Amino acid sequence: MKRVRVRLGRNSYTVLIGTDLLVQTGNHLKESGFTDRLVIITDQPVKRLYGATLKQRLADDGFTVTIIEVPAGEEQKSLETAARLYAELTDLYAERTTPILALGGGVIGDLAGFVAATYLRGVPLIQLPTTLLAQVDSSIGGKVAVDHGQLKNKIGAFYQPRLVISDITTLKTLSPGEISDGLAEVIKYAVIWDEELFSYLESSLDRIKQFDEKALETIVFRSARIKAEVVAKDERDFGLRNILNYGHTIGHAVESITDFKVGHGQAVAIGMLAAARISSKLGIFDRNDLARLEEVIESAGLPLEIPGLDVKKLVQFMKHDKKVARGKIRFVLPRSIGEVFITDEVSLSLIENVLVGGR
Ligand SMILES: NC(=O)c1ccc[n+]([C@@H]2O[C@H](COP(=O)([O-])OP(=O)(O)OC[C@H]3O[C@@H](n4cnc5c(N)ncnc54)[C@H](O)[C@@H]3O)[C@@H](O)[C@H]2O)c1
Numbered sequence: 001m002k003r004v005r006v007r008l009g010r011n012s013y014t015v016l017i018g019t020d021l022l023v024q025t026g027n028h029l030k031e032s033g034f035t036d037r038l039v040i041i042t043d044q045p046v047k048r049l050y051g052a053t054l055k056q057r058l059a060d061d062g063f064t065v066t067i068i069e070v071p072a073g074e075e076q077k078s079l080e081t082a083a084r085l086y087a088e089l090t091d092l093y094a095e096r097t098t099p100i101l102a103l104g105g106g107v108i109g110d111l112a113g114f115v116a117a118t119y120l121r122g123v124p125l126i127q128l129p130t131t132l133l134a135q136v137d138s139s140i141g142g143k144v145a146v147d148h149g150q151l152k153n154k155i156g157a158f159y160q161p162r163l164v165i166s167d168i169t170t171l172k173t174l175s176p177g178e179i180s181d182g183l184a185e186v187i188k189y190a191v192i193w194d195e196e197l198f199s200y201l202e203s204s205l206d207r208i209k210q211f212d213e214k215a216l217e218t219i220v221f222r223s224a225r226i227k228a229e230v231v232a233k234d235e236r237d238f239g240l241r242n243i244l245n246y247g248h249t250i251g252h253a254v255e256s257i258t259d260f261k262v263g264h265g266q267a268v269a270i271g272m273l274a275a276a277r278i279s280s281k282l283g284i285f286d287r288n289d290l291a292r293l294e295e296v297i298e299s300a301g302l303p304l305e306i307p308g309l310d311v312k313k314l315v316q317f318m319k320h321d322k323k324v325a326r327g328k329i330r331f332v333l334p335r336s337i338g339e340v341f342i343t344d345e346v347s348l349s350l351i352e353n354v355l356v357g358g359r
Pocket of ligand 1: 134140174
């Protein structure tokens with residue numbers, strides 16, 4: 001088992017990463033000082049896969065456990081579902097000391113996290129992420145939120161968990177597409193921060209896609225370490241945390257103009273490539289590294305282009321969505337593999353150019 005410490009003063013916590021960890025949750029909760037009653041919030045597919053075993057193990061360890069289930073899907077990240085959860089917690093007489101365990105992917109982490117942050121002005125939150133994306137990204141850093149209408153993550157808080165337990169074994173029941181989705185974020189970390197992780201991906205993607213536990217543990221550990229370091233330096237997202245948006249400026253636009261038919265990981269892959277091509281055209285990012293990035297993205301099962309993507313609409317969307325000064329947008333661009341910089345000097349025409357013309 002590996003540990004990553006998220007250093008945030010009084011709000012510091014540990015991320016545990018390893019195989020077969022879920023069944024040991026009770027021990028880790030006891031080590032963190034929890035002894036009595038717990039509420040697990042999860043979604044239907046995850047409950048079916050892991051709910052009963054987790055509940056039984058926790059009961060064996062002396063905890064009184066209630067599972068609250070919501071349907072799967074982004075639509076559940078809503079104030080309506082949060083209100084339903086508040087009502088259920090009230091019916092259970094959940095108290096300020098009753099921990100909420102968020103068992104599932106990023107949707108459950110964000111929703112249960114939001115409920116934990118607001119119910120009784122905050123109850124302890126434990127993240128038990130079960131998707132690759134949740135293990136490398138959303139369970140760490142304390143951003144919790146629900147959506148509002150079409151606006152994603154519009155209502156939320158910074159609320160750090162007390163403990164994160166990333167059980168690699170749970171990743172085995174994900175589809176290849178869900179693994180690729182999470183890999184987009186891993187590639188992001190490698191490009192912004194960690195050239196060694198990038199080389200590791202180059203040599204290990206095949207093993208990762210075959211659910212090799214050692215390889216998955218390595219990429220979750222290294223990614224979690226990077227996220228923890230960035231968050232520790234900029235908890236409230238005023239500065240350094242911006243670099244985590246690499247690939248996300250264009251990615252978000254791709255998701256929006258395709259009504260989210262293009263998934264998050266695919267959209268981020270397009271965004272990362274476009275940003276790298278922009279940097280390359282500006283004479284900064286090396287062309288060989290661009291080729292390496294293309295290869296890693298493709299090997300991760302992610303697209304190099306989206307056929308039929310309406311580039312004009314995309315640029316229009318970005319113009320309205322982002323603060324555009326003199327036809328230019330703020331962007332995170334790679335300087336080399338392992339290092340990025342932020343610039344205000346990317347023109348809309350250059351973005352259009354790389355999206356239409358590729359390299
Ligand atoms: N808070 C943050 O910092 C942050 C960062 C990135 C993304 N997010 C949010 O994360 C969400 C996306 O998360 P996601 O990609 O994990 O999607 P998700 O939570 O919707 O999970 C995807 C699907 O996989 C199922 N699933 C979960 N674990 C499984 C397992 N081990 N085996 C089989 N099926 C499993 C779920 O039931 C769901 O149907 C978005 O709402 C996004 O806004 C938040």
